Amino acid sequence: MNTKKTSSIARVIRANRFAKECCEMVLECPGIAASAKPGQFVQMKAWEGFQPLLRRPISIAGVVDRSSLLLWIRIVGPGSRLITSKLPGDEIELIGPLGNGFEPPDKNEKVWMVAGTLGAAPLRFYSQLYGAGADCRFFYGGAASCDMEVVEDAEICKMNVCATTEDGSAGQKGLVTDILKPALDESPPDRIITCGPKGMMKAVAALSAAAGTKCDVSLDCFMACGFGACMGCAVPILDDGGKRYLHACSDGPVFDSAVIDWEAL
Ligand SMILES: Cc1cc2nc3c(=O)[nH]c(=O)nc-3n(C[C@H](O)[C@H](O)[C@H](O)COP(=O)(O)OP(=O)(O)OC[C@H]3O[C@@H](n4cnc5c(N)ncnc54)[C@H](O)[C@@H]3O)c2cc1C
Ligand code: FES
Structure with missing residues (x-):
């Protein structure tokens, strides 16, 4: 893209x-x-x-x-x-x-979004451009109630929002994965798109894999040039022939979570 x-x-x-x-x-x-x-x-x-x-x-x-x-x-x-x-x-x-950006939804594809704080930014744009709409579930995790302004955004409010905070000052107390897991157990979507802290995305990738749901992650890693000319943004990936690296800036920042070597990232 x-x-x-x-x-x-x-x-x-x-x-x-x-x-x-x-x-x-x-x-x-x-x-x-x-x-x-x-x-x-x-x-x-x-x-x-x-x-x-x-x-x-x-x-x-x-x-x-x-x-x-x-x-x-x-x-x-x-x-x-x-x-x-x-x-x-x-x-x-x-x-x-x-960068590459997220693949648009296929016809009738059910896409859920999972965001940690400002990781909501690219997902908001996805909803705005492709009209994720009321059928789309938006799982959001913040640290405290001060992070909730993100989910008061008019574009995000068009979706079915489920929010958590770590301190319980708004939404359900806990991590976003605490509400994602039972939802996946009940009725998994075709695809999850996610952006947020690395630990959150690693956990979302694992839950998606267990549910047999494709998961695309947008990695927020360190970058230098921003267009593939250095190795400032190397992402270790799993490959049959052993480990190799992709560039987050030009091959990503969006990757199929199944190709990332999460232990080495
Ligand atoms: C593809 C991409 C998209 C991003 N989108 C957003 C966005 O929409 N909104 C937003 O607020 N930030 C976003 N970031 C992160 C943002 O680029 C960094 O926070 C910013 O570069 C920090 O610069 P600084 O000079 O303010 O802080 P620095 O002095 O460079 O860093 C301050 C602290 O932030 C940490 N840090 C720096 N860069 C990153 C990073 N990329 N990821 C995690 N921690 C980092 C440093 O380790 C340090 O602890 C994105 C990063 C990438 C790679
Ligand atoms: S930041 Fe230079 S190659 Fe990605």
Whole structure:
């Protein structure tokens, strides 16, 4: 699904704080918005010079008014802090859309989504573009009630949302896999698509395999160049001939969970 990537200057339309230490940004960028697919990402640079050195990869959470990108960004370090400090009217450099993205649903295919906090971003875009609709179940895991703003998003609310928090301050207390397992035991879907912390996706992959359900994971691993020119994003995969590696940035970030060597990742 690789599409033509472009380097663009995007104008900030909106930048609002939401959830815990997160920012929702809308960036006007018609070239990337026109061709972006769910699961693809952009490499962002919002600073002069080489501090930080590397662009930062961020998933596309949706398209607004056909010409702008919606992004959900957690502030964790210098790159995300500089990006989210931009105000309406400011400009940010983007390269994208990058990566393969999720396969669209087949006719009548039943797809469920499983997200951990901002891993919801590419799944939200999937729902927006392919109309996952009311039959689609959206399993969501956060740490506490402050993570719940994600599932109040209008696009995500169109789905049948089941949420957990680790501290029990909203939704069911526990992990998202605690509610996924009984649902899979009852009536598994054709496919699960998932994005979130590595441990969560590893557990979702194992539950899906046990249920005989295909599972596509979007890996959020460290990246450098973002388009296959270095080995900054090596993903160990299982192969009949022994171990080998794929690039998360250009072969992924979406992989069939059955090909990943989860023990080595
Ligand atoms: C394909 C892809 C899509 C992504 N989509 C989003 C998104 O939609 N929203 C979002 O908030 N973040 C997303 N990320 C993660 C985001 O790129 C990192 O959080 C960001 O690069 C951190 O940069 P920084 O300079 O702020 O922090 P750094 O100083 O680089 O890192 C701060 C802390 O975050 C950890 N970290 C850095 N990069 C990652 C990473 N890729 N995965 C896990 N931990 C990391 C570091 O180990 C460190 O502990 C995505 C990553 C990938 C590869
Ligand atoms: S980040 Fe350079 S090859 Fe993937």
